[in-house]
Amino acid sequence: MHYPEQLKYVKTHEWIRFLDETTAQIGITDYAQDTLGDLVFVNLPEEGDEVTAGEAFGDVESVKAASDVISPVSGRVKSVNIELADNPGAINEDAYGAWFITVDNITDTDELFDAEAYAALVEEEKSRT
């Protein structure tokens, strides 16, 4: 399980990679993909859709469960990684390469954690279950 230093994280297990101050890529963390297991389906928004910090913008389905993917930011969907739809397994292989969407015009963000703080959060969650 690893959490790259250069990314930010939210407690609902999405990562965010800022490309500039108001543009960022979003995906789910290594812990999220590992917990979900083999992913079989990804539901993505469309370019131009508005996303809101703390609200679902898509969902993923694995052999175990279906789960919402929560946006860490408010903004507009600039581009969508449509390849994930045909190959959701890419998320299991490389959670940080498999970005879901790029958001621009970011106006608001959820509470963001750095890699170390997020790793601590995951450990706490693991010990609870």
Add this chain to the structure above:
Amino acid sequence: MELIFEKSMEGRQQSILPACDVPIYLPSQTRETLPKLPQLTENELSRHYTALAKRTFGVNDGFYPLGSCTMKYNPKINDEMASLPGFASIHPLQPAHTVEGCLEVMTLAQQFLAEITGMDGVTLQPAAGAHGEFTGMMLIKAYHESRGDDKRKKIIVPDSAHGTNPASATMAGFEVVNIPSAGDGCVDLDALRRVCQDDTAGLMLTNPNTLGLFDPHILEITRIVHDAGGICYYDGANLNAIMGIVRPGDMGFDCVHVNLHKSFSTPHGGGGPGSGPVGCKAFLQPFLPNSIVEQEKRANQDLSIGKVRSFYGNFLVIVRALTYMLTLGREGIPAVAYHAVLHANYMMAQLKEMFPVAYDRPCMHEFVLDLSSIKQKTGVSALDVAKGLQDVGIHPPTMYFPLIVQEALMVEPTETESKETMDEAVEAFKKVYETIQKEPHLLRQAPYKGVISRPDEVTAARKPRIHYFYDK
């Protein structure tokens, strides 16, 4: 195995319909080409379905400990009663005086279910558990609306709930508020107090919960919700653990559904059909669907949420459930619960030597194993163990539920299994456990003895092949 379409031969047929002796009337919109239905003789068709049946696994084949589903044996006397012509060959629009017996069946079933759940009124209409939940949510909504209390838009659901709970509440137009479980797997009372407000429409809860644990704070829980003006809904999926011993109505619940295809031994799976009667306290009765057998016409019929299904629900399933209740009687119903709980604890005590239990304390009718540590050490997941169990002759337990346990296997033996069957099942688990210790990689590919090997679930979900084209 060949598909029925591949077995089809042009011109084959079966003459089971007598010649038509009334004038034929064809509506104006007749189709120009005949549908391409498979053409077989009755003999071929019968063999086809028998071959399919041989490839399935049901309670008549072996041990079926599918947690939360209560896959108990379905006594044959239930079917015998349901095939009596007076029940099987009737029409719901027949004059009432010609179906008095059927009305009595429904009246008795309503009475017994009300008594077992501690409710005042029952509708037999809902055709499944989730359908019952939806009906219950509609009752709660109608109740608040009838009082002009239109702020109440939120239904509280614990994170250990059956997935149908939040789905039913959402379908009924509520917003779902999820609350985390406390460290002991039960409802977190502080978390509950924090979300109980004047916008709370109600709470959905099953007790024992999905971990198979009886929530000791149940009276406090329902009191907190009631104090906030909310209504308490009991998900009856786990009724098998408590029926005849404690009643949801006495725990403080106002509304409940009962899965006849679980606790009351009617067919489950393969289309059932299911049946999920809903009971409620008197203050919710005016909102029930109007298709209820009653001695006197209810006042305020216009408050009803309306029909949730045609006529009186799956009537022949009600006949089976009533047969079961009459077979068991007042002494037998609690005996079911005692034995269901005893059996689960008997199995848990032996399995936990090998597989850690998620919450190590006496369970009710089912228990949850957590294979997280095994997965970490050996790479063998709950899914792999479930597949491996198929090779040693038992149906796998429910896996990956409840969601709050990462590598969950949920085992529910039910009261209808003998000690010998449970001992054999423990041996089967032991075999799989030994494979985990010696050759864990083998389990990644299990099952080996099934009709098919491990299916590629990703491809099955992404590119399902569900059509047949004759010309290809």
